[in-house]
Amino acid sequence: MKKLAFFLLIIIMLGSLIQFAYAENKPEAVNDNKRMLIIGGDKNFPPYEFVDDDGEYRGFNVDLMRALALELGVEVKLQPMEWLQAHRALQSQEIDAVQGMNFNKQREEIYNFSTPFLLNSSVIFVKKDTENISQLRDLMGMKVAVQRSDAAAYILAEIGEIEVMFFSDLEVAFSELTANRIDAVVGNRLTGLHIMKQKKLNNMKIVGGELNQTDYGIAVKKGNEELLKELNDGLQRLKKNGTYNKIYEKWFGKEDVPPWKNLKYITNLLFIVLLVTGSIILISFKWNQSLKKKVILRTQELDLINKELETKQKIIKDSDEFKQQIIDSLRVGLITFDKQCRVTALNSMAESIFNINRTEIIGKSLQELGLNEYFNKEDIDNCIEYNKGSSMEERVFNIGGREYIYSYLISPLEGNLLLHQGGVLTFRNITEEKKLRDSLAQKDKMQSLGRLVAGIAHEIRNPLTSIKTYIELLPTKYDNRKFRDNISLQIPQEISRLNILISDLLDYAKPKKMKKQSFLLNELIINTVELFKVEFDKNSVNIAINCDSSLTIYADKQQIKQVVINLLLNSAESIADNGSIEISGFETSDKTYLVINDNGKGIDEKDADKILEPFYTTKSNGTGLGLSLCYQYIKENDGEITIDSKKGIGTKVKLVFNKKDREVCGYEQSTYY
Structure with a gap:
């Protein structure tokens, strides 16, 4: 079994390597719709950028530019050329950018540089078994190799007594070091790391600090701020998502931090800690001397403050007891709960209704106490999760074997105190x-x-x-x-x-008991109007019905019919002879609308906000329940009712229903009476 698992692991690893190699070498797809950027670079500067023996343009900068193009959603055309030719091409705007260039004051006068993504520097390379070299001055009296045109040669010359040997590239210099024909190599740190990785030179290491450090990044024509910002944003995203690190490790490998660097860092840190600790002890000693003088005075002040606190605590306690007395005097039941639906407070009316003791149930959940059965769970969840209150609802409470009807309201706790979140339940008989x-x-x-x-x-x-x-x-x-x-x-x-x-x-x-069904709205309207045709004709009331014959609603038909009857009677009473009532029905993607519009005397503005309240009426012989019942029936059928009325102009009543169980019927033209 273990052999099989090992074999499968090998296959998976080989598949991943093949896929990675394919992804590395597959040709770039050309998308004519993408913007093209022309990027220049040195054709012989490994491992940054170079044309290999097969004629392929490769290197750290090449991979970075291709990854940057994918990140920005553009096409790049990479043009390898002589280094001086790349400078001239950028200045004449034959190319958009140079993919890699060291920063210096002269270049910054004619180019804009991206955020630097490398720090070029020179370091000392020696064999791993070398113990007597840790800095530049240790090279005195030794043979040291440098690359031609490398600025490191000038640094070695200033030290003196060092035999400097020049080579065409660092790879040759490393061969001489491996053969013990020289003592050390001073050259570009990243180039050296690349050669060590490619040639697997595990017998070499870097010693000492970095020399001649220079920032390195992308160069664009002076003033091309838009492209520069785009490149900087892309580089930032590549570093954030880890792509940059993968490309860096591919070409330069992971660097080993010399143990002596960590030791030096720890020593310096320890010294700083000891220095700070000693200073703190000295300051603390002097501070304690001054504090001793203040302790007695402060103690006296604290005694006075404690007495004041005791007085304030008594006031707060009396205030809390008074608030509790007010709450207990309310003739409605009150329960508060937190975000975990646990009871946090209740009044004496709630104790009496549910026959519970507040001292025993504080901290217990509504479900544990069985109180959730009396209230709509969805309303409680909405209050806790979305800080949303409920509308007034009615429920039958079975208490002591008898049924009582209670109305209740759930409201979220308001305020900025995070310690007190949840809701308030108020209910009355x-x-x-x-x-x-x-x-x-x-x-x-x-x-x-x-x-x-x-x-x-x-x-x-x-x-x-x-x-x-x-x-x-x-x-x-x-x-x-x-x-x-x-x-x-x-x-x-x-x-x-x-x-x-x-x-x-x-x-x-x-x-009848409420029985919802899907029915034709137009048919109900016509049948209802027919019942009052004699009275409408008698008063010369013109009725216009404009409703799609296929329009259906899902509701209790008899309740909706009574709503329409009440609204028609109200309209008929409000209009004079030769008045008109227009009834129209239409629908949207999720709603069905019924609108009854008359040109009657309208409703006074002072009565407009109260007409849906029970027992409120402007009629001498009215009960005030006509529109209230309409409102109740519409709400029971998951609908909405709005009334828009202006004195002396008329009244418009709009009923809105949710779409459910629609039926398909034919269309009937408007009917007039």
């Missing part, structure tokens, strides 16, 4: 109020029913008159075939018409 409201609602419904019956009576007389006429003529015209055909056709029609009217009346009058 509305059992008697609910009974009174239902009684008044029934009274209001019966008043509406009386008006509806008055309209239906006329409709009933018409078919009864037709039936009576046919029956009276039956003995004398029975032998008339046309008469028999008419009586066979029309009497069933009139009876059917009577049956429909009576069914609608029963549907309206008989209370």
Whole structure:
């Protein structure tokens, strides 16, 4: 089993190496839509940039430019050339940038440089077993190799007594060092690291500090700030995502920090710590002497402060007890809870309602106490998670074997104190109020029913008159075939018409449990308007219905019908003769709208904010529950109602429903009455 696992690991590693090699050498895709940058560079400056034996342009700068192009989403065209030719090409703007250049004062007068991504310097290379060389002066009397045109030769010459030997490149110099024909090599640190990595020269090391340090980065034409900013941003992202480090280690490898550097750092740090500690001890001693003189005075001051604190604590305690007395005097139940849904406070009314003791339940969760069954869990979660309060809701509380109706409200705790977050539950017993409201609602419904019956009576007389006429003529015209055909056709029609009217009346009058269904809105509107056609005709009220016949809503049909009846009756009462009511229905992607608009006398501005409140009415014989019931029914069906009214202009009522279970029907043109 272990052999199989080892074999699979080898296969995975080989696959990764092949994929990496392919990614390193695959040709760049050309995208005609991308901006092209022309980048110049030295064609013979390994490992920074060079053309290898196969004619491929390679090196640290080459890989960095290609990675930078991918990061910026541009194409780059890399042009290897002689170093002086690269300078001339950038100055004449034949190229956009030079991919790598040492900074100096003369160049900064004609070029702008990117954020430096390398620090070029010269260092001393020796064999690992060399013990007597740690700085430049240790090279006196020795043979030291440098690269031609390297500034390190001038540094060695200033020291003197060093035999300097020049070589064409560091690779040859390292060969001489390995063969013990020279004692040390002084040259470019990164170039030397690259050669050591490529040639696997594990018997060499770097000693001493860095010499002639110079910043190194991308050069652009003086004044090309836009390109410079773009390149700097890209370099920053490459360093942040680790791409730069991978390219650096590929060409220069990881550097080993000499142990003596760490030792020197630790020694210096230890010295600083000892110095600071001694200073602190000395200062502390003198400070303690002065503090002793102040301790007695401060102690006396603290005694006075403690007495003041005791007085303030007593005031706070009295204040807390007074606040608790106020809360306990409220005739509503109150419970507060934190972000973990644990009870933090409650008043005596809540204790009485749920038969609990506050000293025993503080800190316990609502679920643990069984209180979550009385309230909507979603409202509590919204308060805790989103700091969102709930609208007033009604629930049946089963307490002591009896059912009570309570209304409750959940509100988030407001303020900036992070220690106190959560919500407040307030609730009160509305059992008697609910009974009174239902009684008044029934009274209001019966008043509406009386008006509806008055309209239906006329409709009933018409078919009864037709039936009576046919029956009276039956003995004398029975032998008339046309008469028999008419009586066979029309009497069933009139009876059917009577049956429909009576069914609608029963549907309206008989209370039912809420039953949601998908139904055609246009059909409900037409049937409802038909019930009041006689009264509308009597008062010359023009009714216009403009509603797509396929428009459906998902709600309790009888409740919506009663809402429409109440709104039509209100509109009919508010308009004068020859007035008009427009009923329109339309939909959006997620909502269905029903709008009833009249040109009646409108609502006074002082009454506008109160018309949906229970028991508020401007009618001498009204109960104030008509619009309140409309509001209640719409809310029970997950809808919204808004009323826009202006005195002397008219009223516009908008009902909004969520889309559910839509049905597909045909389209019917507007109908006018």
